[in-house]
Amino acid sequence: MVIEVDTAIIGAGPAGTAAAFHLASADHDVLLIDKATFPRDKFCGDGLTTLALRELDAMDFDPSAVASFTPVDQAIIRSPSGREATIPLPDGPGLWAAIARRRELDAALVDHATAAGAKTALGNGVTAIDVGVDSVTLTLADESTVTAKQCIAADGMWSPTRKMLGLPVAEGYRGEWHAFRQYFRNVGPQAAKLWVWFEPDILPGYVWSFPVGDGVANVGFGILRGGEIPTQKMKTLWPEILQRPHIREVLGVDAEPEDTHRAWPIPAHIDEAPLVGPRTLIIGDAATACDPLTGEGIGQAILTGREAAEALLGSTSFTEAADRYSSVVRSELVADHKMATALGRILHNASFAEGVVRTIDLTPWTRRNFGRWLFEDYPRALILTPRRWKRGMFTGPGAYENGLSNAKGV
Numbered sequence: 001m002v003i004e005v006d007t008a009i010i011g012a013g014p015a016g017t018a019a020a021f022h023l024a025s026a027d028h029d030v031l032l033i034d035k036a037t038f039p040r041d042k043f044c045g046d047g048l049t050t051l052a053l054r055e056l057d058a059m060d061f062d063p064s065a066v067a068s069f070t071p072v073d074q075a076i077i078r079s080p081s082g083r084e085a086t087i088p089l090p091d092g093p094g095l096w097a098a099i100a101r102r103r104e105l106d107a108a109l110v111d112h113a114t115a116a117g118a119k120t121a122l123g124n125g126v127t128a129i130d131v132g133v134d135s136v137t138l139t140l141a142d143e144s145t146v147t148a149k150q151c152i153a154a155d156g157m158w159s160p161t162r163k164m165l166g167l168p169v170a171e172g173y174r175g176e177w178h179a180f181r182q183y184f185r186n187v188g189p190q191a192a193k194l195w196v197w198f199e200p201d202i203l204p205g206y207v208w209s210f211p212v213g214d215g216v217a218n219v220g221f222g223i224l225r226g227g228e229i230p231t232q233k234m235k236t237l238w239p240e241i242l243q244r245p246h247i248r249e250v251l252g253v254d255a256e257p258e259d260t261h262r263a264w265p266i267p268a269h270i271d272e273a274p275l276v277g278p279r280t281l282i283i284g285d286a287a288t289a290c291d292p293l294t295g296e297g298i299g300q301a302i303l304t305g306r307e308a309a310e311a312l313l314g315s316t317s318f319t320e321a322a323d324r325y326s327s328v329v330r331s332e333l334v335a336d337h338k339m340a341t342a343l344g345r346i347l348h349n350a351s352f353a354e355g356v357v358r359t360i361d362l363t364p365w366t367r368r369n370f371g372r373w374l375f376e377d378y379p380r381a382l383i384l385t386p387r388r389w390k391r392g393m394f395t396g397p398g399a400y401e402n403g404l405s406n407a408k409g410v
Contacts, residue, residue: 001144005031005119007312008138008148010126010161013042014052014298015284016154017109017118018305021059024117026313031146032118033138034155035125038110042102043264044298045181046218047210050096051299051376053399055306063098063400065108068212072097072194075371078246079357080200080350087360087371094398097194097375099210099218121146126155129164131278134318150279150318152308154301157267159286165277175265175288177205177295178231180238181220182261183212188252191217195250198357199241202229204347207241209250216258219251222266222295224344234263268292270300271334276322281308289333291376293340299376304329331387332379339381369394 007023009016012034023030046068048056056063063069075087075097089096114120121140128139129151138146153161157175184191187209197207205223212218221241223229229237238261241247267273267288275282283289283304290297307328315321346352360370372378377398382388 003146005029005148008033008146008151009154010151011154012110013106014109015301015305017113018302019152019309020113020118021116022306022309030118031121032113033121033126037123039103039107042106043262044102045208045210045220046099046101046212047296048098048100049296049299049376050398052302053095055302057399061112066100066104068101068104070099070211070213071095075194075196077357078197079354080198081354083357085357085361087367089371094401096377096398099212101212136279153280153282153286154284155286157265157285162286165280167274167277176225176268176292177222177266178225179220179222179266179295180234180263181218183216183258184219184251184255185216185258186254186256187215187217190250198353200350203350203353204344266290266295271337275326275329279318281325283308291340292337293344335385336380
């Protein structure tokens with residue numbers, strides 16, 4: 001079987017489905033390909049920042065399609081010494097943070113892209129790519145063939161597409177962060193809140209507990225690769241972390257694992273990553289687009305997916321689209337990447353981390369505005385990039401400002 005489309009998108013996570021949605025909504029003939037069938041689990045902290053929520057809102061995505069979608073209105077941060085600061089998010093209009101299981105979110109996004117007109121080839125990975133002068137030919141696992149004018153690589157950090165295209169990848173690269181998570185059910189009422197613990201022995205990493213509704217929490221920790229804790233020791237450290245009194249108190253005496261623990265690498269290297277290949281735009285984790293400060297990447301994934309779609313729709317040639325996409329992503333994300341990297345270095349030291357939390361907790365103004373910055377209400381480096389200044393840039397509404405009547409907790 002031979003399938004002909006305008007654009008083939010390899011990878012049906014948030015980046016790929018965002019690109020597919022925006023292209024299909026403009027009557028662009030698009031095929032969304034993934035070796036997995038959905039729903040499928042995705043190892044993740046499940047957090048959605050304001051950036052991610054605004055991008056979903058711009059896609060007219062209905063959060064009620066995700067059963068575990070849980071709005072968040074504050075975060076509690078614990079310093080290395082045990083000082084707790086409650087960081088409120090603005091009380092309206094709109095939404096600034098939420099938690100949603102990736103198993104449910106990604107499946108809903110595939111459905112959303114399909115409803116917009118995207119075709120799908122799921123459970124059918126790409127085994128070969130042949131790039132011609134003005135087209136790309138993909139061979140799928142079932143031996144069918146896809147011919148497209150161009151493709152978009154959204155197939156994750158290890159990106160088989162990137163490898164098949166022969167694009168350079170740093171030898172031995174395994175990401176900047178390494179994360180470890182497990183779901184717990186029957187958690188106590190404290191675990192209905194969002195918690196972040198800056199444990200002295202884990203800095204510059206952190207431990208988290210994110211509520212996903214129905215008495216379940218996503219609990220985990222992330223470390224920067226190359227720090228004092230080798231990634232190989234995360235598994236043996238995990239039981240000890242769970243028994244720390246302040247963490248156990250939040251989870252509650254009845255908390256029990258819902259499933260086994262999972263670990264995964266997080267790429268945050270977009271300042272040097274290739275964004276374009278032969279007749280291919282590279283987005284999401286394949287472009288190593290995660291936030292180097294927190295390891296969050298869903299917002300960046302959806303943003304790069306949208307930017308790729310808009311570049312293709314607004315250009316008369318692939319070369320023009322590639323130049324436009326590279327330029328806008330570098331402009332949008334690289335300055336923020338450098339700012340986040342620099343700020344992350346402060347958290348390497350327990351004394352500095354303690355000072356950061358104390359500064360955050362000085363006044364209601366510092367607490368509220370740190371919350372907006374932490375959850376990417378505005379770009380990390382906005383204050384240092386005057387080209388992005390505009391009226392109301394620090395005081396705009398959250399996502400879904402017109403209401404979330406179907407979402408839990410709203």
